[in-house]
Structures are given as C-alpha cells and as structure tokens.
Amino acid sequence: MSKLITWLRQRASLQAWLLLLPSALWLFIFFIAPLFIVLVYSFLERGTYGGVVWHFTLENYRxxxxxxxxxxxxxxxxxxxxxxxxxxxxxxxxxxxxxxxxxxxxxxxxxxxxxxxxxxxxxxxxxxxxxxxxxxxxxxxxxxxxxxxxxxxxxxxxxxxxxxxxxxxxxxxxxxxxxxxxxxxxxxxxxxxxxxxxxxxxxxxxxxxxxxxxxxxxxxxxxxxxxxxxxxxxxxxxxxxxxxxxxxxxxxxxxxxxxxxxxxxxxxxxxxxxxxxxxxxxxxxxxxxxxx
Amino acid sequence: MSETYAVELKNVVKQFGEVVAVNGISLRIRDGEFFSLLGPSGCGKTTTLRLIAGFEMPTSGSVRIYGEEQGYLPPYQRPVNTVFQNYALFPHMTVAQNVAFGLEMRKVPKDEIKRRVAEALALVRLTGKENRRPKQLSGGQKQRVALARALVNRPKVLLLDEPLGALDLKLRKAMQSELKALQEQVGITFIYVTHDQEEALVMSDRIAVMNEGNVLQVGTPEEIYEHPQSRFVADFIGKTNFISGKVAVISGDRVDFRLPDGTMVAATLPEGAQVSAGDMATLSIRPEKIFVTPEGEQPLVGDAEALSQVSGRLVKIFYVGVERRYIVALADDTEVEVRVQNLDRRSRRCQPGDRVTLHWRRAHARLLKE
The missing domain is CATH 1.10.3720.10 (MetI-like)
Structure with missing residues (x-):
C-alpha cells in the first residue's frame, strides 16, 4: 500500500487524472453519450410509435x-x-x-x-x-x-x-x-x-x-x-x-x-x-x- | 485687508453618530504651502482632509477654499483634487484615460486634453506608458499616475491622503523628495496627511499635529521638533525623554526644577504655559541634546559650567552605527536615553554599571505641565 502511495506521489499528473475520473465518467455516461445519441437520431427517420428507423436523412433539419x-x-x-x-x-x-x-x-x-x-x-x-x-x-x-x-x-x-x-x-x-x-x-x-x-x-x-x-x-x-x-x-x-x-x-x-x-x-x-x-x-x- | 488663505477651517466639527472624529478644529493653510496633517491613526487627519475634499460634510463649522465658503458643495464642484491612499486608479481605463478623466468631465476640448495629459505624464516621468493598464504598473508608477491624474486639472489645492503609505521604504524616500520637488515646481498648495513624523518633517513647510480630533500644535518642522507645547507632541515627533519633578522658582521663561532626589536643574517655560511654583510637571529633553560623561567630569563644550547636571547610573549601551545610545537610570529609576555621535571620546569611556553625569542646556529642557 505504502509503495503504491509513493509511486503515486511521484506522478503528480496521474493524481490529477484520478481526481478527475469520477466526474469525467459521470459526464460521459449521462451527458456526452446521450448527446451523441440525440445527434445520431436527428439524422434518422421516425418510427411509428416512437423510436427510430435506421435510415439516414436530412429531412428533420429541413x-x-x-x-x-x-x-x-x-x-x-x-x-x-x-x-x-x-x-x-x-x-x-x-x-x-x-x-x-x-x-x-x-x-x-x-x-x-x-x-x-x-x-x-x-x-x-x-x-x-x-x-x-x-x-x-x-x-x-x-x-x-x-x-x-x-x-x-x-x-x-x-x-x-x-x-x-x-x-x-x-x-x-x-x-x-x-x-x-x-x-x-x-x-x-x-x-x-x-x-x-x-x-x-x-x-x-x-x-x-x-x-x-x-x-x-x-x-x-x-x-x-x-x-x-x-x-x-x-x-x-x-x-x-x-x-x-x-x-x-x-x-x-x-x-x-x-x-x-x-x-x-x-x-x-x-x-x-x-x-x-x-x-x-x-x-x-x-x-x-x-x-x- | 486680511490675507486670503488657500484653505481656512473654522471650528469644524465632524461627528459620525456618537463618535466625534473632528472636534472643532481651526486651521489656516497658506497659498503655495506644503502643509501636513500629522497624527496617529484615528486622530481625525483623514476626516479633516475628506471634509476639505467634500467627501464628508461638516456637522458644524466652516470650510473655505480661497475665501469661498464650500458649505455642502459636492466633491465635483470643489476646486481641489485628491490623491488617494490606495491610488484609486480606474482599472478599466489606460493610464492616459485615467489622467484625461477629469478634463473630459469638465468638457475641455479634445486636443487640449491630449496636450495636457502628455504634459502631466511628462511631469511625473511616465511618458511612453500611456496605454498601460493600472494592473501593469508598479506601486511607484501607480502613485505617479494618481498624481498626474490630479495635477492635470490644475487644482487650487491638492489633497494627498498618505500617498506613500503602500510603498516600500526605499521607494518612499525617493518619492518624498520627488513630491517635494514637484510641489515647488507646480506651486500648488499641498495638504498632506501622514502618520509618519519623519516624512512630515522632511517634506512640510508647516505641520499640524493632531490627536483625538484636535489640532495640538501648528508650526514649521523645526518649531514642532524643538519647541513642542505638549507632552503628546514631544512624544509623537521624534524620541524624547520625560523627567518628572516639581516647579521650584519661575522667573521669566526660566524655571528652576527640582527632581525627586532633590537635584535642582534649569528648564525653559514654553510660551503661554500656565504653571506656578509648587506644581508637579515634566521636563522633555531630546536624547541628542544631552551630554554624558564619567561622574564629575565636564563635557568638552564652551559653556560647560552653565549646564544643568544630573547624576545617574549607566545601564546599557546600544551601538547603532552613526551613534551610540546610552540608557541611564536616574536616582528614582527614570530611564533617560542619550544619543551621542560616534565622535565624542569622553562618553566612550563610560561602561555599563558606571556612575555618570548627564548635562544639558536650559534651552533644551522644556517644561510641560503634567
């Protein structure tokens, strides 16, 4: 354990990344990924009862x-x-x-x-x-x-x-x-x-x-x-x-x-x-x- | 015809709620004078300055600037400008814009503004820094911008509120002589607030010493230092020794004074002092005005026999380069400090623990009532 801590202390930038990790994960799962899904959906056709049909179109933006x-x-x-x-x-x-x-x-x-x-x-x-x-x-x-x-x-x-x-x-x-x-x-x-x-x-x-x-x-x-x-x-x-x-x-x-x-x-x-x-x-x- | 003063305060009182900041002061500041308001913090010097500037309105009394009653005029209608303690430069404007501000407000034509701003910046040696922001300047430079910003308006009186307070010692000393030279060059009346007695002594034509809302004494630096009229002034300006005792005989301005151990010494009575024989009183003597010799010897000065003599015991010697400081205990354990230039050989023979004699001229021992 103490070896791990010493190892970490020598790597200041890694520490910073570890601090960032939880919020980065959170943002990715609940913000960036959904946003990407929305972006993809905006170029697809609508399904009859919601959802999407996987067919590319620009019609929505028109x-x-x-x-x-x-x-x-x-x-x-x-x-x-x-x-x-x-x-x-x-x-x-x-x-x-x-x-x-x-x-x-x-x-x-x-x-x-x-x-x-x-x-x-x-x-x-x-x-x-x-x-x-x-x-x-x-x-x-x-x-x-x-x-x-x-x-x-x-x-x-x-x-x-x-x-x-x-x-x-x-x-x-x-x-x-x-x-x-x-x-x-x-x-x-x-x-x-x-x-x-x-x-x-x-x-x-x-x-x-x-x-x-x-x-x-x-x-x-x-x-x-x-x-x-x-x-x-x-x-x-x-x-x-x-x-x-x-x-x-x-x-x-x-x-x-x-x-x-x-x-x-x-x-x-x-x-x-x-x-x-x-x-x-x-x-x-x-x-x-x-x-x- | 009576003289017109640059600034004349008559019985000015300023109260903040229950607190009396300025307690009925009267001052006459002459045209072209470098006048300092000197006192410890909370003595009312800054409030006095703010009353002249118009940031505070007097509770009672009158403020006149070149004969004109200022009454309740707001700051922007008074012929004075202020240099603030923290400079108060506008952070969103360049140096040139800061300096031009007052002229713009008074709708001076554009090309005249340009010319006068350039002149003012040249005066404070900041030519070339026109487009800097206050943040990009050093403390001394900010100080000079603040000066230029005030002087460019050619005020009748310039008010300075501890303008050197935020600078380090060396820069302060440099700015002191620079400010004094500047004042002589532009010929404007300066009113300068400071708590630094040395600064006031070096720069001022006259000084008003203030304490607890009152003006205690007004005079030239020499008058204030050599002839303090009260214990507070003697103590606040420079270092002084206080020796208590009893008034024995008064004849003219000469006082014969009895120390607690019975020694008789001579002192000078300040003008207008109300003292009679038998009163308890205090002598004030500056440390550099006292001679110290081994007991029973005379100092090497012309009129040595005429000096008052007091014996004591040498407690300690501090060596501070230009001088030695001797701490001498009198019979009643009052400690007296003596400062001797590093030239005098007679005093140098004295060692801590020795019996010594102190000598002073009558003129240098001033009697102050308890």
Missing part, C-alpha cells in the same frame, strides 16, 4: 426551417430577449441596493432573495396561474372589484404571462452575479470619479456600469439560455396556446412520437445558445471573467 417552426424559434428568441432585458432592469437596481447596504445586512438581503426559490418551481408557477388567470385570477378580480377596470386584462395565455413567469423565475440569476461585481467595487473609485468632477449619473456611466459589466453579461447569459429553452412556464402560463420551442421539443418526444425531429430541434437550439455563449466570450475579456 423541417426545422419550415416557417411554422422558424416562427416559434423567433418567438422563443424574442421572449428570451425580453425576459433578459426585464430581469436586468429589475435586477440591477436591486443588486446595487444590496451591494451598498452595510456589510452585515447584505447576507440577510441575499438570503431574502433566495428563500422564495426553495419552493418547487412548478408550485411557484401554478401560484402565478392563480394570480394571472383571466376571469378568476386574483389580479383581474381585485382590479375589477375596485372598479379600476371593466374588462379583465389579458394577463394569461399569452407572451405577457410567459415573460412575467420567466422574469420572476430567473431574477436571482441576474441579481447575484451583478451583486458580486458591485460588492467588490472599490468605493474609493467612486470618490475618485466624484473628485474628478463627475456627478452622480456620470459616475454611474463611466465607472460603476463598466466595472459591473462582467456581472451583467454573466447574469444575462444565466437568464437568456434557460429562458430560450423554457417549457414549464409557457406550458402552464401560456395556457396551451402560446408555446415556445421547448414545448415543441417536449411534444415531439412525448406526444408526437417523432424523436428524430425533436432531436434536430434540440440541436438547432443548442447552436443558438452556443452562438450566445461565443458572443459572451467575445464581449468580456479573460480577466473580467476571472473576477466572477
């Missing part, structure tokens, strides 16, 4: 670019972009507020931000259902009861509902990275800017915003990518009418039994996300990412 699906792609993209923008607009001031509290209070605020998210996502989405529903939703009932509106607002079964649900769901993912960059921001930099004749808005535009950009970009990635692939939120709050690409993919596997087409859709969506990630790496430097 269908992805059918205007019907392209439209859904475009809508998903647009919903994900709006979700990202709204979480940023809501999340940045919140992150700034938390980061400027006295040290001891910050932990409490961050905890307060996280607590709602300990409840199951599905439960929270159904909670939104009871708030947003057109005729029986709490918001519309209250507003009509108060006499402020006479017709229910269209809050449910449309893009508005989906965006509300997604913004709510991903808000902490935007706030936390921004908070992390703002919290580390050296206060004396703000004083230096003020000392050099910059008023409040100028200090923000020239110092605070640029230095928090890595957090903003990271937060946007963390919100944009899951929003693009969302399927629980649109399934519940979209009321079965407003769908996103995630719903179409899940339908291909669960309802339409068209596994190859579902696989092709998945790969195209992954390509979109890959482009978004590349943009992220382009916008931020190595150094800025290391700060996160």
């Amino acid at each position: 269908r992805v670019f059918d205007p019907l699906y392209l439209k859904t792609f475009w809508r998903s993209f647009y919903i994900a972009v709006l979700t990202t923008v709204f979480t940023l607009v809501l999340g940045y001031p919140l992150a700034y507020y938390i980061a400027t509290r006295p040290q001891r209070q910050r932990g409490t605020w961050v905890l307060g931000l996280m607590i709602p998210f300990w409840t199951n996502f599905l439960v929270r989405t159904y909670a939104w259902l009871t708030l947003l529903r057109t005729h029986t939703g709490l918001i519309n009932l209250t507003l009509m009861h108060l006499g402020w509106i006479h017709k229910p607002l269209p809050l449910f079964g449309n893009d508005t509902a989906i965006i509300i649900g997604l913004v709510y769901g991903w808000l902490p993912d935007m706030v936390l990275p921004i908070y992390a960059t703002l919290e580390r921001l050296d206060r004396s930099l703000l004083e230096a800017a003020m000392d050099l004749y910059a008023s409040g808005p100028k200090v923000f535009a020239r110092v605070i915003w640029p230095l928090s950009l890595p957090g903003v970009v990271a937060g946007s990635m963390l919100v944009f990518i899951p929003s693009l692939g969302a399927f629980v939120t649109p399934a519940i709050l979209g009321g079965g009418k407003a769908l996103m690409i995630g719903n179409i993919i899940s339908n291909q596997f669960l309802a339409a039994h068209d596994w190859p087409f579902g696989s092709a859709l998945s790969f195209v969506m992954m390509a979109v996300m890959l482009v978004a990630t590349l943009v992220y790496f382009r916008v931020t430097s190595d150094e800025e990412r290391r700060q996160l």
Whole structure:
C-alpha cells in the first residue's frame, strides 16, 4: 500500500487524472453519450410509435426551417430577449441596493432573495396561474372589484404571462452575479470619479456600469439560455396556446412520437445558445471573467 | 485687508453618530504651502482632509477654499483634487484615460486634453506608458499616475491622503523628495496627511499635529521638533525623554526644577504655559541634546559650567552605527536615553554599571505641565 502511495506521489499528473475520473465518467455516461445519441437520431427517420428507423436523412433539419417552426424559434428568441432585458432592469437596481447596504445586512438581503426559490418551481408557477388567470385570477378580480377596470386584462395565455413567469423565475440569476461585481467595487473609485468632477449619473456611466459589466453579461447569459429553452412556464402560463420551442421539443418526444425531429430541434437550439455563449466570450475579456 | 488663505477651517466639527472624529478644529493653510496633517491613526487627519475634499460634510463649522465658503458643495464642484491612499486608479481605463478623466468631465476640448495629459505624464516621468493598464504598473508608477491624474486639472489645492503609505521604504524616500520637488515646481498648495513624523518633517513647510480630533500644535518642522507645547507632541515627533519633578522658582521663561532626589536643574517655560511654583510637571529633553560623561567630569563644550547636571547610573549601551545610545537610570529609576555621535571620546569611556553625569542646556529642557 505504502509503495503504491509513493509511486503515486511521484506522478503528480496521474493524481490529477484520478481526481478527475469520477466526474469525467459521470459526464460521459449521462451527458456526452446521450448527446451523441440525440445527434445520431436527428439524422434518422421516425418510427411509428416512437423510436427510430435506421435510415439516414436530412429531412428533420429541413423541417426545422419550415416557417411554422422558424416562427416559434423567433418567438422563443424574442421572449428570451425580453425576459433578459426585464430581469436586468429589475435586477440591477436591486443588486446595487444590496451591494451598498452595510456589510452585515447584505447576507440577510441575499438570503431574502433566495428563500422564495426553495419552493418547487412548478408550485411557484401554478401560484402565478392563480394570480394571472383571466376571469378568476386574483389580479383581474381585485382590479375589477375596485372598479379600476371593466374588462379583465389579458394577463394569461399569452407572451405577457410567459415573460412575467420567466422574469420572476430567473431574477436571482441576474441579481447575484451583478451583486458580486458591485460588492467588490472599490468605493474609493467612486470618490475618485466624484473628485474628478463627475456627478452622480456620470459616475454611474463611466465607472460603476463598466466595472459591473462582467456581472451583467454573466447574469444575462444565466437568464437568456434557460429562458430560450423554457417549457414549464409557457406550458402552464401560456395556457396551451402560446408555446415556445421547448414545448415543441417536449411534444415531439412525448406526444408526437417523432424523436428524430425533436432531436434536430434540440440541436438547432443548442447552436443558438452556443452562438450566445461565443458572443459572451467575445464581449468580456479573460480577466473580467476571472473576477466572477 | 486680511490675507486670503488657500484653505481656512473654522471650528469644524465632524461627528459620525456618537463618535466625534473632528472636534472643532481651526486651521489656516497658506497659498503655495506644503502643509501636513500629522497624527496617529484615528486622530481625525483623514476626516479633516475628506471634509476639505467634500467627501464628508461638516456637522458644524466652516470650510473655505480661497475665501469661498464650500458649505455642502459636492466633491465635483470643489476646486481641489485628491490623491488617494490606495491610488484609486480606474482599472478599466489606460493610464492616459485615467489622467484625461477629469478634463473630459469638465468638457475641455479634445486636443487640449491630449496636450495636457502628455504634459502631466511628462511631469511625473511616465511618458511612453500611456496605454498601460493600472494592473501593469508598479506601486511607484501607480502613485505617479494618481498624481498626474490630479495635477492635470490644475487644482487650487491638492489633497494627498498618505500617498506613500503602500510603498516600500526605499521607494518612499525617493518619492518624498520627488513630491517635494514637484510641489515647488507646480506651486500648488499641498495638504498632506501622514502618520509618519519623519516624512512630515522632511517634506512640510508647516505641520499640524493632531490627536483625538484636535489640532495640538501648528508650526514649521523645526518649531514642532524643538519647541513642542505638549507632552503628546514631544512624544509623537521624534524620541524624547520625560523627567518628572516639581516647579521650584519661575522667573521669566526660566524655571528652576527640582527632581525627586532633590537635584535642582534649569528648564525653559514654553510660551503661554500656565504653571506656578509648587506644581508637579515634566521636563522633555531630546536624547541628542544631552551630554554624558564619567561622574564629575565636564563635557568638552564652551559653556560647560552653565549646564544643568544630573547624576545617574549607566545601564546599557546600544551601538547603532552613526551613534551610540546610552540608557541611564536616574536616582528614582527614570530611564533617560542619550544619543551621542560616534565622535565624542569622553562618553566612550563610560561602561555599563558606571556612575555618570548627564548635562544639558536650559534651552533644551522644556517644561510641560503634567
């Protein structure tokens, strides 16, 4: 045994590989291999009751670019972009507020931000259902009861509902990275800017915003990518009418039994996300990412 | 007409909640002066500087810069610039962008910015480093960028908050003379915060010694060192010996002072000191102002008979190159340090354990009230 240990100690790189082995195995079996299966399936023909027929075809990818699906792609993209923008607009001031509290209070605020998210996502989405529903939703009932509106607002079964649900769901993912960059921001930099004749808005535009950009970009990635692939939120709050690409993919596997087409859709969506990630790496430097 | 001061503080108080950081100080800093605020940490020197810069607003009192009441003006409306302790360079900007920042904010024309940035960088000898990022600079270089970034705006007063604190000793010494030369070259009033008494002595035209939110004494380095008016100032600036005893006779500024063993010595009364015969008091004598000889002998100086004499026992000698330090115990075991240049042969005959005599001139023994 001790000989084995001595032998290992002399081989530092082997030790590193041994440390890596469990996670590498895990990733290979449960991530890379299935992904490869999906890739292969996307070039095959569908079986009648699910499954695949081993016959090579490009038909699935041709269908992805059918205007019907392209439209859904475009809508998903647009919903994900709006979700990202709204979480940023809501999340940045919140992150700034938390980061400027006295040290001891910050932990409490961050905890307060996280607590709602300990409840199951599905439960929270159904909670939104009871708030947003057109005729029986709490918001519309209250507003009509108060006499402020006479017709229910269209809050449910449309893009508005989906965006509300997604913004709510991903808000902490935007706030936390921004908070992390703002919290580390050296206060004396703000004083230096003020000392050099910059008023409040100028200090923000020239110092605070640029230095928090890595957090903003990271937060946007963390919100944009899951929003693009969302399927629980649109399934519940979209009321079965407003769908996103995630719903179409899940339908291909669960309802339409068209596994190859579902696989092709998945790969195209992954390509979109890959482009978004590349943009992220382009916008931020190595150094800025290391700060996160 | 009364003189217009570069900066004039009148009864300025700054409280943070219950804590009084600055306790009603008044200061007049002259145009073109290199003025230091010197004191231990927590004495209120940095708060005073921040009150002038506008980062803190006074609880009460008045801050004037060249006669203009600053009141509650924000920092960006004051004609001063600050060099921060940790430099506070903008990490996302190059050296040139950092230096140009203040000019851009004031909407100076582009070609003038370019010219003035180049001038400022030349002034601090950083030409050629325009496109570096702060991260790529050494501590001394960052320090110079911070200076250029402030000076390029041609402020009426430059505020420096322990700007050399983060540098190593050698670089510090070099930067001290560089800063002083720079100040003489640009002719701007410098207000310099430091806790390093030597730094303050070397660089300043005048020094304000602060403690616990108060200004204890203002004066030239020589006045502060030679004529401390309080025990704190005497102790904080340089090394000093305190010898307690009783005031016997006062005549003019001359005090006859009785040590606990009955020895009578002569001392000088500082201006305005409120002391009367019979009071307990303390003498402050600098270690280099005392002569030490074998017991009963006279030091080799002209007026040796006129010196006060106290006998004691030599406890220890420290050899530190340029000088020897003698620790002498008086009759009541008060330890007195004497520093003798490595020239004096008479003192060299003394060995630890010997009886010795200490001698000093009246002018060098200052009486401080307990």
